[in-house]
Amino acid sequence: MDSGPPLRVVVLIGSTREGRAGARVGRWFTATAARRAGLDLDPVDLAEAELPAAYPAAPTPGLTRFRERVARAEAYVVVTPEYNRSFPGPLKQAIDFAYDEWRAKPVGFVSYxxxxRGRHAVAQLREVFLELHAVTMRDAVALDLLAPSFEDECVPALLDELTWWGLALRDARRARPYCA
Structure with a gap:
């Protein structure tokens, strides 16, 4: 069955701390996901996104670029650490910089x-994306930074779910624009 063009997936790397593991985890996941046919991956690293520190009265060029990339995507994978049983503040701010762009699209999680292994951060992110009318994936990848390498048997399950929901919601948005 032809599912049309590849599913456009933003891999959002949510940590901006100096010395963070997020870039390494994001690269690992993107390389692993790239082996899957039918995905067009767009890594977005918040440490390099040039987003403003505060919500501006008028969009900055970096904010406009970020929103455009989020809007173009048909699915998302959020790569997040867990800081004090939650996710990073810059990730929440980035999510809030876009709004309608997240609607009726699937969101998967890679935590570390x-x-x-970041599971508390993911639990809270599920609530945030629920409010934005996004669909979160049941299976998530949770990595232990003390492990000698990143391997997680949940990657295929996450990509299977993300692809199914991404294609189904792509078709649904074409047939009937989402409004709530």
Whole structure:
């Protein structure tokens, strides 16, 4: 069955801290996902996105570029650490910089950390994306930074779900624009 053009997926790297593991985790996930046919991956690293520190009265060029990339995407994978049982503030601000762009699109998660491996951050992000009318994926990738390498058996399940929902919602948005 032909599903049309590749699914456009933004891989949003949500940590901006100096010395962070986020860029390494984001590169690993993007390279792993790139082996899957039918995906057009667009990594967006918030540390390089040139987003304003505060919500501006008028959009900055960096904010406009960010919103355009989010709008073009048909699905998202958020790469997040867990800081104090939550996700980073710059990630929340970036999510808030876009609004309608997230609607009726699927969101998957790749989290990392120690002990809980970022699961508390993902639980809170699910609530945020629910409010934005996005569909979050059941399966998530959770990485232990103490492990010798990044391997997670949930990557295929996450990509399967993300692709199914991404294509289904692409067709649904074409047939009937989403409004709520």
């Amino acid at each position: 950390g120690y002990r809980a």
